[in-house]
Amino acid sequence: ATNKNHQLRHVESMNILPSGAGNIPELNAVILGESLASEEHDLVFPNPKFSQHALVSSPQKYLEMYTRSIEDPAGFWSDIASEFYWKKKWGQQVCSQNLDVTKGRINIEWFKGGLTNICYNCLDKNIESGNGDKIALHWEGNELNIDGSLTYKQLLEKVCQLANFLKDNGVKKGDTVIVYLPMIMELPITMLACARIGAVHSVVFAGYSAESLHQRVMDCKPKIVITCNAVMRGKKVINLKEIVDAALSESSQNGVFVATCLTFENESAMKKEDTKWLKGRDVWWQDVVPKCSTTCDVEWVDAEDPLFLLYTSGSTGKPKGVLHTTGGYMIYTATTFKYAFDYKDTDIYWCTADCGWITGHSYVTYGPLLNGATVVLYEGVPNYPDAGRCWDIVDKYKVTIFYTAPTLVRSLMRDGDDYVTRYSRKSLRVLGSVGEPINPSAWRWFFNVVGDSRCPISDTWWQTETGGFMITPIPGAWPQKPGSATLPFFGVQPVIVDEKGNEIDGECSGYLCVKNSWPGAFRTLYGDHERYETTYFSAFPGYYFSGDGCSRDKDGYHWLTGRVDDVINVSGHRIGTAEVESALVSHPQCAEAAVVGVEHEVKGQGIYAFVTLVDGIPYSEELRKSLVLVVRNQIGAFAAPDRIHWAPSLPKTRSGKIMRRILRKIASKQLDELGDISTLADPSVVDQLIALADS
Numbered sequence: 213a214t215n216k217n218h219q220l221r222h223v224e225s226m227n228i229l230p231s232g233a234g235n236i237p238e239l240n241a242v243i244l245g246e247s248l249a250s251e252e253h254d255l256v257f258p259n260p261k262f263s264q265h266a267l268v269s270s271p272q273k274y275l276e277m278y279t280r281s282i283e284d285p286a287g288f289w290s291d292i293a294s295e296f297y298w299k300k301k302w303g304q305q306v307c308s309q310n311l312d313v314t315k316g317r318i319n320i321e322w323f324k325g326g327l328t329n330i331c332y333n334c335l336d337k338n339i340e341s342g343n344g345d346k347i348a349l350h351w352e353g354n355e356l357n358i359d360g361s362l363t364y365k366q367l368l369e370k371v372c373q374l375a376n377f378l379k380d381n382g383v384k385k386g387d388t389v390i391v392y393l394p395m396i397m398e399l400p401i402t403m404l405a406c407a408r409i410g411a412v413h414s415v416v417f418a419g420y421s422a423e424s425l426h427q428r429v430m431d432c433k434p435k436i437v438i439t440c441n442a443v444m445r446g447k448k449v450i451n452l453k454e455i456v457d458a459a460l461s462e463s464s465q466n467g468v469f470v471a472t473c474l475t476f477e478n479e480s481a482m483k484k485e486d487t488k489w490l491k492g493r494d495v496w497w498q499d500v501v502p503k504c505s506t507t508c509d510v511e512w513v514d515a516e517d518p519l520f521l522l523y524t525s526g527s528t529g530k531p532k533g534v535l536h537t538t539g540g541y542m543i544y545t546a547t548t549f550k551y552a553f554d555y556k557d558t559d560i561y562w563c564t565a566d567c568g569w570i571t572g573h574s575y576v577t578y579g580p581l582l583n584g585a586t587v588v589l590y591e592g593v594p595n596y597p598d599a600g601r602c603w604d605i606v607d608k609y610k611v612t613i614f615y616t617a618p619t620l621v622r623s624l625m626r627d628g629d630d631y632v633t634r635y636s637r638k639s640l641r642v643l644g645s646v647g648e649p650i651n652p653s654a655w656r657w658f659f660n661v662v663g664d665s666r667c668p669i670s671d672t673w674w675q676t677e678t679g680g681f682m683i684t685p686i687p688g689a690w691p692q693k694p695g696s697a698t699l700p701f702f703g704v705q706p707v708i709v710d711e712k713g714n715e716i717d718g719e720c721s722g723y724l725c726v727k728n729s730w731p732g733a734f735r736t737l738y739g740d741h742e743r744y745e746t747t748y749f750s751a752f753p754g755y756y757f758s759g760d761g762c763s764r765d766k767d768g769y770h771w772l773t774g775r776v777d778d779v780i781n782v783s784g785h786r787i788g789t790a791e792v793e794s795a796l797v798s799h800p801q802c803a804e805a806a807v808v809g810v811e812h813e814v815k816g817q818g819i820y821a822f823v824t825l826v827d828g829i830p831y832s833e834e835l836r837k838s839l840v841l842v843v844r845n846q847i848g849a850f851a852a853p854d855r856i857h858w859a860p861s862l863p864k865t866r867s868g869k870i871m872r873r874i875l876r877k878i879a880s881k882q883l884d885e886l887g888d889i890s891t892l893a894d895p896s897v898v899d900q901l902i903a904l905a906d907s
């Protein structure tokens with residue numbers, strides 16, 4: 213090792229299973245170390261000291277647990293569920309798990325008949341077991357000198373106060389609450405308060421536009437909306453209340469009237485006096501919530517009662533309300549958090565995701581708190597005041613587990629090692645990645661520079677729909693390969709199928725599906741069970757179809773290759789091409805739009821939009837700007853197209869279908885890979901588009 217920092221750490225020995233052990237063929241190769249030797253440069257072995265103390269210390273241990281989880285899922289998950297508090301134990305049948313649409317309705321259930329409460333398990337249970345004075349949340353504000361913290365006991369009191377306020381305002385079990393808050397402590401407090409009384413929260417990422425918020429209000433008709441007046445993102449003030457006002461006024465014009473808008477005064481961003489107010493509807497959080505009692509009885513709910521709704525993008529313009537229920541989700545997020553991060557009681561955990569996305573639900577709020585962890589929340593942007601902020605936060609709170617997205621890793625990598633190495637980071641123990649495939653060079657930088665070649669990286673593959681990790685390394689248990697999410701979590705049987713839906717074995721690539729049900733799976737799309745069945749279970753009957761492509765190498769490791777549907781992944785955010793297109797065509801001068809994803813150095817994928825204009829309208833810089841603006845206004849800034857490409861006409865088949873395959877090639881400048889264009893109604897369109905590419 214000439215340069216320690218830039219060498220992957222290899223250790224001589226790993227725990228090798230005796231041959232013949234286990235019955236998962238693809239894992240045997242890993243365990244036996246057979247084929248691995250040839251690819252040694254690609255392997256990062258766990259540090260033996262790490263493995264020694266790890267929850268899963270060897271491939272053998274994993275294999276034992278994994279085998280049981282597949283052969284006896286009911287027994288495996290019941291044992292884990294028994295470690296949580298249940299007011300009443302679940303019924304005889306632990307799970308019902310038909311994933312085959314041809315055999316009847318998809319109706320996934322886990323622990324049905326059991327009565328529990330996830331808020332109780334996150335808070336009361338940890339307090340009862342002696343952790344009441346442990347810090348539950350550390351909050352770091354946008355500015356360097358603004359922070360705060362809450363112990364488990366204090367958090368429970370805050371949650372109870374809000375829960376009582378909600379009850380006093382008519383929110384009952386099963387009612388929906390929309391939450392439009394930035395990363396302040398009131399966000400997890402609100403989620404937990406809803407859960408405590410059996411209300412269903414629907415957190416809308418506070419970067420979504422008024423139009424998107426309005427759509428969600430129309431879809432789930434909340435009893436109440438909870439927001440704050442403003443937030444600072446770096447040096448910028450974002451007036452959230454104004455966005456909520458616009459959304460709610462549009463909703464009420466369309467017949468959905470929200471009676472109460474509870475607004476937290478986020479003092480460091482905006483004062484009360486500067487906030488627009490609708491008398492009768494708007495209520496200041498600080499005026500009413502602190503007056504409520506700090507104790508609140510728990511609403512015991514069935515394991516299959518809904519916990520939350522979270523909207524995500526699909527291949528049509530209409531966002532899908534992914535519905536998760538209580539019991540299975542609780543057990544699954546707790547267990548995945550514990551094993552994929554090798555969680556220990558002394559850990560300080562920071563996940564940079566926003567609670568507006570699934571990662572913030574499962575791995576900022578529920579998973580960690582169920583384990584009694586100390587969680588860091590950060591309100592601001594990662595490069596404010598400079599690119600060293602993350603490591604400043606790591607050192608300040610002595611963060612041991614740091615979970616983030618490849619896009620952030622790539623952007624910090626670009627800013628240079630100095631910002632990282634000027635901080636100690638010696639508390640770090642485990643790193644994590646989520647949201648998109650992490651390219652090997654970013655992986656190596658994360659490992660070598662951020663983690664000083666000491667910390668394993670959990671590259672966790674999962675989705676809003678899956679509730680929790682599906683394919684992920686378990687640190688210490690087996691060697692990692694930069695860029696691979698490695699092997700399935702307990703209870704998950706991923707399969708790769710070809711276009712006909714046949715499972716393919718061995719080294720292969722195809723569509724990633726799951727063969728069995730797992731406790732954290734979503735149960736339906738809100739109000740549209742049919743769309744749930746057609747989108748996820750009909751393409752390949754018998755399987756849950758993820759929408760991702762994947763290949764498996766000869767060691768059985770999984771390599772995610774990105775979405776195979778009309779979804780683009782921009783900085784780890786899922787955006788439907790159809791959503792962007794429908795925003796663009798709502799512009800009065802845009803006649804037609806076709807959106808494709810292109811490779812982007814930092815964001816993973818960028819949004820590339822081809823637009824045709826209404827007859828007689830000339831293309832101009834001004835028009836380009838207003839097209840981008842219309843997308844920002846309708847969806848949110850994070851969905852703004854990186855590139856608008858004026859298209860006098862689009863390549864279409866004779867039946868009028870837009871050939872996106874060709875557009876993708878033009879967008880990514882792979883002109884020698886255009887393929888057969890003879891089926892186009894007018895092949896000359898292609899040359900015209902290429903000529904306009906650089907204009």
Ligand code: WTA
Pocket residue numbers: 524569570571645646647648649650671672673674675676677697758759760772774775781784785786
């Ligand atoms: C992608 C985020 C590769 C994938 C938790 C998936 C990943 C979509 C990874 C879900 C990963 C997420 N490696 N791709 N580790 N994690 N993805 O619903 O395309 O916002 O289908 O959930 O992100 O995005 P979602």
